[in-house]
Amino acid sequence: MKSKIPYYFLLGLTILACKPKIDDEESIIQLLEKESFSWRAADLEGHADCWYIQPYSKILISNVNGISVDVPPNAIVNPKPESMGKGGYSRNSNYKMSIQEFNAWVSHDEVSTARDGKKTYSHEIRLLEKISGNWKLVGQSIHVYKNE
Numbered sequence: 001m002k003s004k005i006p007y008y009f010l011l012g013l014t015i016l017a018c019k020p021k022i023d024d025e026e027s028i029i030q031l032l033e034k035e036s037f038s039w040r041a042a043d044l045e046g047h048a049d050c051w052y053i054q055p056y057s058k059i060l061i062s063n064v065n066g067i068s069v070d071v072p073p074n075a076i077v078n079p080k081p082e083s084m085g086k087g088g089y090s091r092n093s094n095y096k097m098s099i100q101e102f103n104a105w106v107s108h109d110e111v112s113t114a115r116d117g118k119k120t121y122s123h124e125i126r127l128l129e130k131i132s133g134n135w136k137l138v139g140q141s142i143h144v145y146k147n148e
Helices: 004-040 044-048 073-077
Strands: 059-062 068-071 089-100 103-113 119-131 134-145
Touching: 004 044, 004 089, 004 103, 004 119, 004 134, 044 073, 059 073, 068 073
Parallel strands: 059 134
Antiparallel strands: 059 068, 089 103, 103 119, 119 134
């Protein structure tokens, strides 16, 4: 019986070590879903709450024509209301994450559907940091593409 005690001890430690990462993954997904929803709902306060702008924050967007736009980070946390979404919804999928204590990067695909039914497809890379115990976006790169 004594020989099984170290096994169960190590098993318990392994389970405990993995649990925070699962919680972090869920928290990050919830944050990204909130960020997408709040933009489309023109919820300025909710959207700004998803972000924490750092001196090194960067937001790059490329459109279907290959034109890249370097968006000032302040335009994301203090956008003009007319620049925000006008309804619709989005679906994120294919999440892949690397989480290191207080930093994370996430890649995912997004399909955005406007109120008129027009769909926009993108591959996205998001950079996050844990600020005061909460995950916040600090940068992103969005690449819009044609779905053929």
